[in-house]
Amino acid sequence: MSLKLENVTTTVGGETHIDNISLELSPGTLHVLIGPTLAGKTSLMRLMAGLDKPSTGRVLVDGEDVTGVSVRLRSVAMVYQQFINYPSFTVYDNIASSLRLTRLSNHEIDLKVREVAITMRIDPLLDRRPAELSGGQQQRTAIARALVKDARLLLLDEPLANLDYKLREELRVELQELFKRRETIVVYATTEPSEALMLGGAAVVLDEGRKLQSGPTLEVFQNPASVAVANIFSDPPMNMIDGEIVDGEARLGEDIRLPLDGHLGQLSPGPYRFGVRAGHLSVVSSPGHEFRFGATVDFAEVSGSETFIHIRHGGAAWVVQEQGVHSFDLGQPIDVFLDAARLFVFADSGRLVAAPAPAGGGTPR
Amino acid sequence: MNKWQDNRAWFLVMPLLLIVALSAIIPLIMVVNTSVQDIFGPGNRVFVGTEWFEEVLSDRRLHDALRRQLTFSGLVLLIEIPLGVAIALAMPKRGWGVSVSLVVLALPLVIPWNVIGTIWIIFTRPDIGLLGVLVNGLGIQFDHTAAALDAWVSVMLMEVWHWTPLVALLAYAGLRAIPDAYYQAARIDGASAWAVFRHIQLPKMRGVLMIAVLLRFMDSFLIYAEPFVLTGGGPGNSTTFLSTYLVKLAVGQSAPGPAAAFSLIYFLIVLPICLVFYQALQNVGTGDKR
Numbered sequence: 001m002s003l004k005l006e007n008v009t010t011t012v013g014g015e016t017h018i019d020n021i022s023l024e025l026s027p028g029t030l031h032v033l034i035g036p037t038l039a040g041k042t043s044l045m046r047l048m049a050g051l052d053k054p055s056t057g058r059v060l061v062d063g064e065d066v067t068g069v070s071v072r073l074r075s076v077a078m079v080y081q082q083f084i085n086y087p088s089f090t091v092y093d094n095i096a097s098s099l100r101l102t103r104l105s106n107h108e109i110d111l112k113v114r115e116v117a118i119t120m121r122i123d124p125l126l127d128r129r130p131a132e133l134s135g136g137q138q139q140r141t142a143i144a145r146a147l148v149k150d151a152r153l154l155l156l157d158e159p160l161a162n163l164d165y166k167l168r169e170e171l172r173v174e175l176q177e178l179f180k181r182r183e184t185i186v187v188y189a190t191t192e193p194s195e196a197l198m199l200g201g202a203a204v205v206l207d208e209g210r211k212l213q214s215g216p217t218l219e220v221f222q223n224p225a226s227v228a229v230a231n232i233f234s235d236p237p238m239n240m241i242d243g244e245i246v247d248g249e250a251r252l253g254e255d256i257r258l259p260l261d262g263h264l265g266q267l268s269p270g271p272y273r274f275g276v277r278a279g280h281l282s283v284v285s286s287p288g289h290e291f292r293f294g295a296t297v298d299f300a301e302v303s304g305s306e307t308f309i310h311i312r313h314g315g316a317a318w319v320v321q322e323q324g325v326h327s328f329d330l331g332q333p334i335d336v337f338l339d340a341a342r343l344f345v346f347a348d349s350g351r352l353v354a355a356p357a358p359a360g361g362g363t364p365r
Numbered sequence: 366m367n368k369w370q371d372n373r374a375w376f377l378v379m380p381l382l383l384i385v386a387l388s389a390i391i392p393l394i395m396v397v398n399t400s401v402q403d404i405f406g407p408g409n410r411v412f413v414g415t416e417w418f419e420e421v422l423s424d425r426r427l428h429d430a431l432r433r434q435l436t437f438s439g440l441v442l443l444i445e446i447p448l449g450v451a452i453a454l455a456m457p458k459r460g461w462g463v464s465v466s467l468v469v470l471a472l473p474l475v476i477p478w479n480v481i482g483t484i485w486i487i488f489t490r491p492d493i494g495l496l497g498v499l500v501n502g503l504g505i506q507f508d509h510t511a512a513a514l515d516a517w518v519s520v521m522l523m524e525v526w527h528w529t530p531l532v533a534l535l536a537y538a539g540l541r542a543i544p545d546a547y548y549q550a551a552r553i554d555g556a557s558a559w560a561v562f563r564h565i566q567l568p569k570m571r572g573v574l575m576i577a578v579l580l581r582f583m584d585s586f587l588i589y590a591e592p593f594v595l596t597g598g599g600p601g602n603s604t605t606f607l608s609t610y611l612v613k614l615a616v617g618q619s620a621p622g623p624a625a626a627f628s629l630i631y632f633l634i635v636l637p638i639c640l641v642f643y644q645a646l647q648n649v650g651t652g653d654k655r
Contacts, residue, residue: 049553078550087565088564097556101554
């Protein structure tokens, strides 16, 4: 099956939730919807599922117009950010609930339920009720409920957002494996760039109800078409520095001067916005990072095995992501090293004009 | 300095101790004291042991009152809980209708209890009352001061009118706490409205319904003001509940000894119910929450 959205728009009470989006989703591909909260990810999924009817535009399944056709008549399964299971049913009955409405025999249902329970590793918990499960187990049950239907459209709306870090990592890997083996259109909404990159597939970048960019996930990550996409698809958001190209060199920030090498070579003189991901800045000099500039430390935060150093240079706030745990004093002057080959260049309008060549083994952040 | 600090806690605890002593402990001890004596007048009393308890326990009127009380509380639960849930389900989920229905529902709850009795006296009067005239106009003889059944119908109607809104409000709060995703998931599963009620709404309302059942049982078991004002316990003794009877005994018949013994027995009936209430409320939070 293929799913196609044609110029769909939804307006609720004068507010536009989805603004003229066209998309084509093909089976066997994982589609990642990435965007900040309120970008319209959930609204778009509701349109795809048939839970809502678009104000204008059409939804086509296999070329057939299904706009306004009830969700009951479509083949859809959905997993939510909250752990949605029937509270009074056991795990077994929860998984079986959607199959009971089909014409399958009890024996067939039993086989399917047990199979998917083993896949989701909840087979020892089949007799329990949702309230007796941990959060991760509840979400596994909810995912099993969705998988068992073998629906042609599987929607996952930030399914891992309410889980703790460890469980999230674990389930993410398992889900990735599961999606690979399916002939289903899988749509996965997330706010996290790292999650999108791990899942791969095709990405659709959303913001304020509009589609900003779509394409293979890695490609979108490497060539964000605009400043907005670069910010959504970087965590922390991409550092943006105003600058210009004059006299055969790029001048940015207070005193950073870069020669026009590599991908910067063909740029014509004029004002630009330069972007660099936090992971491509460093506080230590290394072969890639040779351009040094001075800054002061605003503050530093340690997250896991990484340190995010918030610095100030030329009146602008930057973030440097450094491996390992480091400590810095507030207001401490610091040398920061920049890799010119990793600079994104955007025109004043926000449009991408030059992207660094894809690097082998760069950190996917 | 140290000593002063150590003793300061007494000043903080004292007011509470005083209030509890004056409002609960001392009256209770006086009731116990009265229940084992025959009092003829000031300074003229005789210790009678368990005589009053024996008399009260074998009193047929007490048995009748207890039976009526249990019937009343049972009927209250049977009518008010399903009706409250039905009202909550029918209430609007958003828009201006929410505030309107909430205010309308809350109205009976904010009227003083004895006023409620008075309202219903007038409402059900066969000569001038809206309900009384209407029902009698339909050819049905209705007078709660004359027929026991009519009195029961009136008291039940008043009770249901007065307290169903509380159940409805609790159930409504429970319903509103269910995330929208549950309903979406049910729609995707193709669940019927009944299945949604049976498997999502009812289990998710379990906690608040538990509270509603216990509150209504307790309240109706101790009911006094409204039926007393409406029927005065009559006609005959047909709407005399435990508390009504207790007051008749203590005030009407000036029999402090039996009344005190009765109070203690009443107290011993209520106490275990309180314990159940407390236990159940403790479990509500930990039980079926998700």
